[in-house]
Amino acid sequence: MRVVWTIGSLTAFALVASALLGCLAPRDDPNRPLRLVWFGSADEETAIRSCVASFEEVHPGVAVEVQMVEWGRFNEKIMTMLLGRRPPDVSRMSVQWCPRYESLGALADIRPHFDTESLEDFDPARLVSCRAGEKLFGFPHTSIGLLVFINRDLFRAAGLSAPSSVSEAWAWEEFASDARTLQRVAGVQYGWGVFRGWFPVVPFLYQHGGWLLRDGEPDFANAANVEALTWFVKQHTDGIAPTSSWAAGGDPAETLFIRGDCGMVITGNWRVVSFGRQITDFEWGVAPLPRDVRRATNSGGENLVVFNTDRVEGATQLAAFLTAPEQMEHYCTQSMFLPTRRSLLSRELPYQQRPEAMALFAQQSLDFEPAWAQEQSTPQFAALDSALVRQFELATLGHQTPRESLEALNHEYRQALIP
Amino acid sequence: MRLLIRIALVLICVVMLFPFVFMLATALKSEAQLAQPGLLPEGAWHPENFGTAWNRAPFTHYLINSIIVAIGAGALSVLLGAMGGFALSKYRFTGRGLLLIVVLSTLMVPPQVKMIPNFLICAQIGLLDTRLGLVLPMLPLGFGIFLMRQFIRAIPDDLLAASRIDGAGELRIFLRIVLPLCGPAAATLGIFTFMASWNEFLWPLIILDTPEKYTIPLGLMRFSQQFSVEQNLLMAVSFLSMLPTMILFLIFQRAFVQGMAGVSLHGGGG
């Protein structure tokens, strides 16, 4: 017994000691590799690693270390890196977070290291979130877009045909009426739905002529917004769209769509690959978003931002390389995202799957005003992320009126940056 | 009575195993089959999911890292816990009660709050991106010391007094008498620490930078990303990652019984 204990404790100590000796971290030295933080699916990881490999070929002597993190924990990871004074040199960053890190002073001004004339090619609406006033701290990389995914089998059964280009988009009433027809004639449980988020709801506000900010002040509860949100909520309470999809624990509208229990779902390009794999029972396709007084969509996506480290010049080079036309095209076609360069958006890119659907995404993405990018890029808006979803959820589930929700958002916006 | 016991056992099996069956069934489905109603996959089963999921990331490497880290944490925690528990139960000194409270209060800080200060300290000491930095801040010392204290109290004081009279030093008493008698408690603490370390996700995410040092939970990240959760692969890898701790527990079962036998033979009771 004692022998067992002695041997056991000695072994344990040996293990602990070897772990100890393994590893005291080297200090930051000037020739260290560039740190690139990334997130994304397996396809995206493969894509970024091949882009990075190309960079290293063109710039021998500069090594790049790619660190994958989970998107949901991005903020925890980056914040602790910042606090430990070892921020990444370049990081992929969702559009809504950029203003926040910029206001914390973490991002570098890359204008001295970059020829600003070549910024012309970038989609101006997407450049907004890479700037703070005149300062530029990164480049747009990929964009996401919205479309209506439709169940073609159900459409045929109901004798309906869906528009196939943006100019033929449904008017709201036509859209709602087609949804009801799907329910009545084709027998599907729900006519349409959206995924649970603020991203697909805001376009309805814009389509009805609404806005979010006025002169830098929150104005969520303007008349157009209230009417639009009321219409949106009524679609749910009337049973045309699923209310349960709005509770975090409920079945998402996309799941209902995949199972054939919902005729249409408004979601984004990120679903194209997974729908392709998951939907085997019916034929599906895409259609443009509905319109009201005007057409509108939402845009967002990921930028590449450069942090304030001792390698800003090298980091800018890396970020510029990764967002150059060739690399951007490679990454987007591999990962099924939209590019952010006008030269690429105007071409039919060789996507590995569903290129016609991606082409419609690209077409729809033009219905996004830079002013909207501006108002969604304020630091307060980023802090509002979960509050937006919460307020829309409360309205859709009937716990509050749409007006109350929108007024609550005004209040939350004003409270957002008070520490 | 027999019948009641039988019923209880069956109930336990059904309630505890049902989600497990669901987990395995999900792991065996293809992505298209995930949309089917019904528990089991209709049509072909897909055991190759286990291989696919395992190869998605260098899991074998992560497995080795997890094992090293978990064993290291377990060993340290048992040793330090026993030392602390011994001190708090078999010695009287002023401030003993206060120290116990202090030790206990360290359990009451949620990890989300500890994360940033711990990271700052590790950065200062140079423990960033190291295995030591991974293990030390997360050692369940409050838990371990408390657990060992409760068990060591049961060791008769006469035993210790007799050894002191025989001239044994305190360290010897600890190593030769106390430690061996804590068998069941030490095994319990060791396995809990092993498990906590095994499933720890947030801290390794924060402290590690180089993928070579990643542990298994960091690999699980690959399957639940911004826009999708690959249910089947995630369940497959989770199942595989469950196996080492389960095997450890089943082995621990035996050590338990032997330890108990050892205790009564050493005259713990009479």
Place this chain on the structure above:
Amino acid sequence: MRARTRERVTPLLFLLPSLVLLGLFALWPLVHAVVMSFQHWRILGDAEPAGFDNYRTLLASDHFWVALRNTLVFAFVTVPLGLVLALGSALLLNQPLRARGLMRGIVFYPVTVSMVVIALLWRWMFSENYGIVNSLLGSIGIEQQAWLSESPAKAFAVIMALSVWKGFGYGMVIYLAGLQTIPDAVREAARLDGASRWQTFRHVTLPLLNPTTLFVAVIAFIGSFQVFDQVYVMTQGGPGHSTSVLVHLIYELAYVRFQMGLACAVACVLLAITLILTGIQFALIRPRTEG
């Protein structure tokens, strides 16, 4: 003189490594959190003193009170339930049964899987339209329930059931270890004296298990106040805030709204409640441990 110094110095030496580690990685963050709760701090840049502002904001905040209430309900439901199940299964599986090692494994295995994975599993199981639970209920004629999406009470009940299911194996193992320290001789003596099984349990076994019960209860309460993962995965605290808990509030304040001072204030409230409750448990269970 030497013996007295020995009596005083030795325990501190034994405690030294632990105290150093705890001091660095647990006590310092605790102090840091308390200090920060009286400041306005936005991570980078300087912190400004704030007096009691943060606490005032909390007391006026609806989200805080809901989270507090939910956390308390969670703790006071899951811990006693878990204790009963843990003790019951320990007693049951301490009997000389066939394959009891395997049975213990069956009770214990949920503890070995990460909470996030288990929460995801349960979420899919309780899916309103496609979950196994609803289809089973449907096959015996019970109406399908919207478990997680309609009523906060139902959703929270599912979360609590999940937590008990996952955690009681932990308590069972500790009770098993505790049962081993009760020599059979003591129990047999009671039986020989004519006591029934229940009386033996109630008056002999249970009191002897007091140190174990104290331990399990204290640890379980402390853990239950820190519930987070299952809430985050299953309801995200919704609808609205109705199923939110204190640590979820801390998370949102710190990492979504970047309001560290407020987050630390919530943490201090959490700490205070936990300390008080632990003290109460010690007072209640401890006197019976002596003698």
